[in-house]
Ligand code: MN
């Protein structure tokens with residue numbers, strides 16, 4: 631099954647959807663490798679037309695290249711960077727469906743070779759660990775590895791992390807915690823980001839646990855007190871015009887009744903509607 635309304639051929643498409651069947655460093659709840667299939671299924675729930683953008687999704691040149699399955703982290707990191715580089719060279723906007731959050735680093739590496747990037751991540755967790763279960767490229771280390779790559783990083787929705795992660799994050803990146811968002815509102819923070827990102831392209835990564843588990847309980851590491859799906863849509867609408875790569879990660883479909891995959895599919899569709907309005 632392909633993502634709804636993404637039946638354009640590769641050559642003529644602007645957007646390429648790629649599912650990554652990998653959750654090899656997940657710890658608490660595994661199963662995000664089943665997310666691409668669940669997100670695709672959920673995508674068929676929605677109408678192809680968007681009122682706000684006055685657009686039909688099927689006319690927006692989206693190609694679904696299917697899934698790639700990886701047995702181990704090293705293989706995933708190397709191969710996904712190569713695949714994403716090919717998409718970037720062909721002037722596509724990669725839309726990568728995880729899988730766990732470790733898939734973001736190779737996607738960013740591929741884009742950073744071609745363009746001045748800033749990474750914007752929505753996440754409950756800092757993901758600034760030096761090492762996770764013996765591996766420095768695990769899903770809980772992704773933010774730290776992006777900073778080590780030299781790509782400026784902004785994280786939004788943060789409400790969990792160890793003290794050493796918090797200190798490292800404050801030293802080397804910009805974070806907006808959930809408490810800050812509740813004090814000043816998401817819109818204020820988004821205009822801050824637009825200023826601080828200057829003229830760089832944005833790589834946008836959505837760890838679905840940024841959303842409150844009341845709306846999206848099927849995630850690897852659920853964390854209460856999160857964003858609403860509408861706040862995330864507001865963010866996507868504001869940032870989408872400058873986004874050159876997008877991913878959505880950490881949905882574990884076995885742990886809910888399909889809500890998280892529905893929210894994930896809806897966010898992908900909203901991204902496509904808004905981004906294509908600015909082409
Ligand atoms: Mn994460």
Ligand code: MN
Nearest residue numbers: 754755837839
């Ligand atoms: Mn997270």
